[in-house]
Amino acid sequence: MGRMGINSKQYSANSSDYKLLEEVGYGASATVYRAIYLPLNDVVAVKCLDLDRCNSNLDDIRREAQTMSLIDHPNVIRAYCSFVVERNLWVVMPFMAEGSCLHLMKIAYPDGFEEAAIASILKETLKALEYLHRQGHIHRDVKAGNILLDTNGVVKLADFGVSACMFDTGDRQRARNTFVGTPCWMAPEVLQPGSGYNFKADIWSFGITALELAHGHAPFSKYPPMKVLLMTIQNAPPGLDYDRDKKFSKSFKEMVAMCLVKDPTKRPTAEKLMKHSFFKHSKPPELSVKKLFVDLPPLWNRVKALQLKDAAQLAMKRMPSAEQEAISQSEYQRGVSAWNFDVEDLKAQASLVRDDDDMPETRGEDERIKTIAESNEKIHGGELPQDVCLNRKGKCLEIEVQESGCQEKKSMEKENGSSNEMTASTSENDMVQTKIKTVKSRQTQSGPLTPGVAFSPSLSESSGIPERPEIEIQPITDKFRKAPSFSGPLMLPNRASANSLSAPIKSSGGFKDSLDDKSKANLVQIKGRFSVTSENLDLVKDIPLSTVQRRSSQGSPLRKSASVGEWIVESNQTLPSQSPKEFSNGNMSTSLLMPHLQNLVQQTSIQQDLIMSLLNILQPAEVVDAAQNGKLPPLPRCSENNGSVECAASDRERLLLIKISELQSRMINLTDELTAEKMKYMQLQQQLNGITSQEENGDRIEGHA
Ligand SMILES: Nc1ncnc2c1ncn2[C@@H]1O[C@H](COP(=O)(O)OP(=O)(O)OP(=O)(O)O)[C@@H](O)[C@H]1O
Numbered sequence: 174m175g176r177m178g179i180n181s182k183q184y185s186a187n188s189s190d191y192k193l194l195e196e197v198g199y200g201a202s203a204t205v206y207r208a209i210y211l212p213l214n215d216v217v218a219v220k221c222l223d224l225d226r227c228n229s230n231l232d233d234i235r236r237e238a239q240t241m242s243l244i245d246h247p248n249v250i251r252a253y254c255s256f257v258v259e260r261n262l263w264v265v266m267p268f269m270a271e272g273s274c275l276h277l278m279k280i281a282y283p284d285g286f287e288e289a290a291i292a293s294i295l296k297e298t299l300k301a302l303e304y305l306h307r308q309g310h311i312h313r314d315v316k317a318g319n320i321l322l323d324t325n326g327v328v329k330l331a332d333f334g335v336s337a338c339m340f341d342t343g344d345r346q347r348a349r350n351t352f353v354g355t356p357c358w359m360a361p362e363v364l365q366p367g368s369g370y371n372f373k374a375d376i377w378s379f380g381i382t383a384l385e386l387a388h389g390h391a392p393f394s395k396y397p398p399m400k401v402l403l404m405t406i407q408n409a410p411p412g413l414d415y416d417r418d419k420k421f422s423k424s425f426k427e428m429v430a431m432c433l434v435k436d437p438t439k440r441p442t443a444e445k446l447m448k449h450s451f452f453k454h455s456k457p458p459e460l461s462v463k464k465l466f467v468d469l470p471p472l473w474n475r476v477k478a479l480q481l482k483d484a485a486q487l488a489m490k491r492m493p494s495a496e497q498e499a500i501s502q503s504e505y506q507r508g509v510s511a512w513n514f515d516v517e518d519l520k521a522q523a524s525l526v527r528d529d530d531d532m533p534e535t536r537g538e539d540e541r542i543k544t545i546a547e548s549n550e551k552i553h554g555g556e557l558p559q560d561v562c563l564n565r566k567g568k569c570l571e572i573e574v575q576e577s578g579c580q581e582k583k584s585m586e587k588e589n590g591s592s593n594e595m596t597a598s599t600s601e602n603d604m605v606q607t608k609i610k611t612v613k614s615r616q617t618q619s620g621p622l623t624p625g626v627a628f629s630p631s632l633s634e635s636s637g638i639p640e641r642p643e644i645e646i647q648p649i650t651d652k653f654r655k656a657p658s659f660s661g662p663l664m665l666p667n668r669a670s671a672n673s674l675s676a677p678i679k680s681s682g683g684f685k686d687s688l689d690d691k692s693k694a695n696l697v698q699i700k701g702r703f704s705v706t707s708e709n710l711d712l713v714k715d716i717p718l719s720t721v722q723r724r725s726s727q728g729s730p731l732r733k734s735a736s737v738g739e740w741i742v743e744s745n746q747t748l749p750s751q752s753p754k755e756f757s758n759g760n761m762s763t764s765l766l767m768p769h770l771q772n773l774v775q776q777t778s779i780q781q782d783l784i785m786s787l788l789n790i791l792q793p794a795e796v797v798d799a800a801q802n803g804k805l806p807p808l809p810r811c812s813e814n815n816g817s818v819e820c821a822a823s824d825r826e827r828l829l830l831i832k833i834s835e836l837q838s839r840m841i842n843l844t845d846e847l848t849a850e851k852m853k854y855m856q857l858q859q860q861l862n863g864i865t866s867q868e869e870n871g872d873r874i875e876g877h878a
Contacts (some may be wrong), residue, residue: 195473380432
């Protein structure tokens, strides 16, 4: 890497050639700065990826930078160069002066954009996807937070942190069997263990992004992450509602419906989608997009305002659960992608939310059929193609559709200056049997970046400390969306620690190349931005609670271990106070008991599946090895049924559960530490802000004097 680029301009891989200015964005693993490239006096964006915070291994990061450097399309952000500065990877790229669509919505359009702007933004994004797919890439993180805008209305798709090469074989292709992306935007097949996915996953995310731009937030964004996963798999796809979304055209609704079809083979390609009437009539972005920024403060001030709002929210909310809620919300607002492992919180949130609770206007089957049928009529002249299928269970008719470099302006104009698009209610009450299989530590490759990556000897040599921007907080906070968002982009308190704890789950049987052959699916490989690992799955219902440090709601705000089972069970909060005796004394009515019994059955079945899957892939030899290495307690002997498969399985099960409980304890401790650090950081930031503003006041007074 280092110096590279198709651009005629050459950018050096020397950090001292860059002067970092204001912070203009931040993600789960990176902070983005406006910067000046001193030799050319050129404004650029520098994305500083904290390698310690990064959930990806060095190979993934290198791939991101490499991929970005080879990109040559007006609607795709590419890297001018990248290099390592101490524990950071700096990626130099064009500065997009208006930031991301997500930030813009948070600041000024909490209910989404108007259709003309949406059409232009989506069309440009679709061009980017068409290009990437043609080049063999899957973007895997299409969302409003990754659609960047320039002052003149140019739209570019950013962030290849999770892109995968579709045409690759071997390790890279294996990456397609990993969970990467942001849950609200993730296609059902991406969430389905072992099913694999292809570029059509981007089309789903594109459809979700369309809804996000239309409403100001993604569907399901108010739900806890685990619920989002389940709802995406279980429910009918979200979409624009004919009645509720009256302001949007029929062709927009049709276009979204075409993208949000659960069967990926029935989604159109980007190329095909581009021919949809919705895009044919869209205005050029310089007409419809440019006007969105009029009268807005400069990007860095908007970002600062969002940050301050986040900080204020956190400071105000003292209750642990409230803090957690605020963090989730702020993460959503920031468009951060990562997992929120605070499962107690997730469970609590999930328990309060019914699928159809606050979705009075769910999109019914008839409506969806109508939408797609009408769409089909347009495309196929009214003839239903062979691949139209009415899926009774899914209650959904699906149709196959055949398929700046930003120069710093000398004037620096800017420098000085309903959401219930939910689905039809859950079609069946049957819980998703998400079968988690595997647990085998994925080999994480690391080592030096590719030749050409410039290593800076030390951070002290860089001009690493960005200047603090002047804070001009606009009275815009009242425009912020107020409803808390618990999901969407999720929060991983500490990627590094989470990563170090987790052996990403890997298939015991390899990965599946064929995207359509779901019958052979056999893995959950969860990696990259999402590391759902053994400790995230609370399989330890049967473990004595004393072995796992659990916090009461008065304790640390952060508690660990996702529990598919527990989460489901505790979605009914009325029962825990009941003792078994009370259940059996006949005072409970059947109607009260039944839902809980059903839940118990579901939970048990899911847990059994999970445990059996884990056990199946855990080779006896590994357990013995681990025991000999002191990693696991010694294998207990089974005297009665020596050598029987059942006995071995139960021994292994116990060992596994003990191991999981240990991991959970460690996770709890680490998260507590992280919470404490976060609080310290916020306090320091507030103090710093105070000092900065005092100094500025002092300067002004001196200046006047
Ligand atoms: N070239 C750019 N010009 C201006 N702003 C940018 C640029 N690149 C990124 N940003 C801003 O920084 C934010 C974070 O960047 P980015 O998405 O690359 O980080 P990330 O850590 O990969 O985020 P995530 O993982 O949450 O998607 C973006 O949402 C956008 O607002």
